[in-house]
Amino acid sequence: MFIAVFIDMVGVGIAFPVLPVLVGAYTSSRAAQAYWNLDLSVAYGLMQFLCAPMLGRDQRPLRTASRSDCRDHRIGHPLFF
DSSP, X not given: OHHHHHHHHHHHHXXXXXXXXXXXXXXXXXXHHHHHHHHXXXXXXXXXXXXXXXXXXXXXXXXXXXXXXXXXXXXXXXXXX
């Protein structure tokens, strides 16, 4: 789960600082820039919220396999058992 959160934060760290510059290149006024910046920020968050269950659906088999591997070799963190 740490890696998923890390990748999400890297995406936010890349997208949001660059977003005003990109929006400013395609708009003529500051009001339009503020509107599109807000609109794209809300769309980013909404898509994260809606698509997270679809992305997390395939993680269960991977977690199960990794936990069984840890149990077989008697290694791993106690929280996983």
